[in-house]
Amino acid sequence: MAQGIILSLGSVNADYQVRVDQKPGSTTTMLGHDFLRLSGGKGANVAFLARRLEVAASLIAHVGNDDLKEQALGALRDMGVDLSHVRAIDQVATGVSMIAVPKDGKKQIILAPNANDAWQEEDSEEVAAAIQQAPAGSVLVVDYEVAPFIVDSAIQAAHEKGFRIILDPSPTDRVNRDLFAKLHYLVPDASETEGLTGIRPDSVDKAAQAARQLLEQGLETVLVKLEEGGCLAANEGTCLHVPPLPIDVVDTTGAGDAFAGALAVAVLEKRPLQEAACFASAASLATTTGYGSQPAYPDRDQIRHFYAQTIDKVRKL
Numbered sequence: 001m002a003q004g005i006i007l008s009l010g011s012v013n014a015d016y017q018v019r020v021d022q023k024p025g026s027t028t029t030m031l032g033h034d035f036l037r038l039s040g041g042k043g044a045n046v047a048f049l050a051r052r053l054e055v056a057a058s059l060i061a062h063v064g065n066d067d068l069k070e071q072a073l074g075a076l077r078d079m080g081v082d083l084s085h086v087r088a089i090d091q092v093a094t095g096v097s098m099i100a101v102p103k104d105g106k107k108q109i110i111l112a113p114n115a116n117d118a119w120q121e122e123d124s125e126e127v128a129a130a131i132q133q134a135p136a137g138s139v140l141v142v143d144y145e146v147a148p149f150i151v152d153s154a155i156q157a158a159h160e161k162g163f164r165i166i167l168d169p170s171p172t173d174r175v176n177r178d179l180f181a182k183l184h185y186l187v188p189d190a191s192e193t194e195g196l197t198g199i200r201p202d203s204v205d206k207a208a209q210a211a212r213q214l215l216e217q218g219l220e221t222v223l224v225k226l227e228e229g230g231c232l233a234a235n236e237g238t239c240l241h242v243p244p245l246p247i248d249v250v251d252t253t254g255a256g257d258a259f260a261g262a263l264a265v266a267v268l269e270k271r272p273l274q275e276a277a278c279f280a281s282a283a284s285l286a287t288t289t290g291y292g293s294q295p296a297y298p299d300r301d302q303i304r305h306f307y308a309q310t311i312d313k314v315r316k317l
Contacts, residue, residue, distance in 0.1 A: 004137030010043025011145035049261030068094035105249035144174035181218035207232035254293025282306035
């Protein structure tokens with residue numbers, strides 16, 4: 001039985017999602033269909049995925065004290081996520097995400113952070129206390145879609161408690177590289193990898209080059225999420241390529257968050273790097289076969305299905 005819990009500090013949004021028949025970008029009005037109103041945001045999605053995998057999860061976040069907060073939190077509450085460290089802030093809106101999903105499944109998002117950025121310096125103590133209260137062996141997952149100083153405080157508190165820490169470096173212009181030595185896992189996608197290193201990981205070799213550059217900056221382990229699927233996982237002594245599988249992508253919304261959440265579960269369960277990387281990739285891949293983020297999140301049986309097809313295909317570089 002795994003010890004500890006998943007602590008997720010990050011964005012929480014009310015998501016509005018539609019399918020479109022062409023990629024957004026023109027000035028003409030586009031017609032959408034298959035409209036969804038969902039809970040979303042990186043922090044929310046990580047916590048939801050952990051509970052989907054029957055692991056205890058606690059969310060640290062801000063929402064607005066408005067009519068959108070129930071949309072943002074309702075599915076998490078129903079899933080059993082601990083929401084005792086989520087605060088509703090007066091006179092600010094809950095974060096909102098507008099998502100358009102074209103036929104190729106590669107979503108485009110407009111995000112209004114709203115309450116996600118409504119943190120004060122004194123909130124750092126409350127966040128630190130929430131982390132300090134968590135049981136030994138817990139794993140913290142953070143992203144920078146909330147006020148950066150809060151993320152930095154959370155990393156420091158988790159480091160002092162001896163927790164494993166996973167950073168989803170979104171957006172990259174907020175990332176505090178001075179804290180890299182206190183992180184255990186960095187999980188950038190292709191664009192974030194390029195933003196952090198100047199290297200576009202459009203091949204396995206370039207992904208490995210980018211990962212090595214990040215490791216040289218003090219990181220323990222880097223998992224680059226590749227555009228075509230799969231990932232490149234590297235630490236000081238190992239570099240692995242987890243290959244993609246041929247599937248029909250329906251919707252990539254939330255797939256990266258599923259990767260981070262599943263990785264956190266694998267780390268909590270003390271899986272070695274190859275298993276953890278395949279488990280995270282399988283969760284991400286399974287997510288893309290459904291429409292919407294949280295509604296498409298897989299259970300363990302679904303992850304095992306893709307994991308079994310991947311684990312023996314991993315290539316050591």
